[in-house]
Amino acid sequence: MTLSEEDYIKAIYHLGKGERTSVSTNAIAEQMETKPSSVTDMIKKLSEKGLVNYKKYKGVSLTEFGTKTALTLVRKHRLWEVFLVEKLDFSWDEVHEVAEQLEHVKSEKLVDRLDKHLGYPQVDPHGDPIPSKEGEFKKAVKKLLSEVPIGAEGICVGVKDSTPPFLKFLDKNSIALGDAIQVLDKEEFDGSLHLKIKGKDIHISEQIAANLYLKITE
Amino acid sequence: MTLSEEDYIKAIYHLGKGERTSVSTNAIAEQMETKPSSVTDMIKKLSEKGLVNYKKYKGVSLTEFGTKTALTLVRKHRLWEVFLVEKLDFSWDEVHEVAEQLEHVKSEKLVDRLDKHLGYPQVDPHGDPIPSKEGEFKKAVKKLLSEVPIGAEGICVGVKDSTPPFLKFLDKNSIALGDAIQVLDKEEFDGSLHLKIKGKDIHISEQIAANLYLKITE
């Protein structure tokens, strides 16, 4: 498979939310930052190769083989992201572009050894699950911190309230996007939470919790 | 620069032994496993871009810019080779193909961080020197172990006598291609050598030393 074919397969996978749903030509074009006519050409090729199901004007979906291929790519992408953050001290938000290139390196041994080197991580730096070699993985969901059960673990991936006062509050309490968060306890009384963030225990009000998104797997 | 352009530049660099000597179309074609006509086409493009000096029928040589580009690629290639051997436990002889792909990943930060992660290595697993970010490096020479001064360090890269008896001898004494060797002492009396190989001290006769090639830098 060429680099381009691989990126199309990944795009179709992500647009279909990993569920082999039908995806439109225009949606793919937008995702790939290309023209719909180019997408049609590529879809035909992928169809020939048995990676997608395609009927003219009726959208496209991944075959089982296509899904397997996509999962292998997602696995590689996310393992490289972990490598960049854990081993090379890249930050959360600068790994994607590089992983987008590294994912295309062809060597099964490389991926296996990388996985081992990283200690078989389950999630990438964005909290997204890493498929196993066999293509199995837990799904990730994004929830408000206030709606998550005690014991939950995840990555802080967004804010609901993005006004300066709230962002400043987060800064002052050194809570940042990309941080791993664990919910230690919840006060029934006021809905406030005890968290563990980067080793430290902190306490936040329900109002804060209701404005932070957590990505959790399982 | 495209992947293909990069591989051509590297090929010209290696064929010219890093000395900006003139290289023939056929030599490049052989190295790249392609046809001379394809090489001519590519040379024209590289010439347009100021990477090579080219006059019809008169061969091609790297410009200063081309040499700088080649050194950057060689640096990346060799750093990835070190990574594969040191961090992912690849063996000496299986890293080249993968590094051939990894070298094309575009991210200056990635290379810098990789270099740091590896502890700023000076040579790759084949004993070849790794150019600095500025493109400086020591040259590597291949010499018989018997002709090397006391104190020399290098990588065992070949045998002069490749008959089964000699290879069996090496096996029995656990000397293998790719091993780092240091010459500790030489007996004036019989020319025999004291070596350090993979932490262990061993003693070999001049006859053995005269059949082992060492790659040493500087």
Added chain:
DNA sequence: ACAAATTTTTAGATTTGTCTAAAATATAAT
């Protein structure tokens, strides 16, 4: 239901990198 708007596909062109076959040039042999 039918016209209008949108989406998707086709037709034809372009760029990159490659190829084969033939022509041009350079090198070697007599």
Added chain:
DNA sequence: ATTATATTTTAGACAAATCTAAAAATTTGT
């Protein structure tokens, strides 16, 4: 110095991936 051989370049073609412009099919709105 000619001829023969080898090397290099050109001419023309092709596959991959893209684009624009136009046609076809689908969806939407009334």
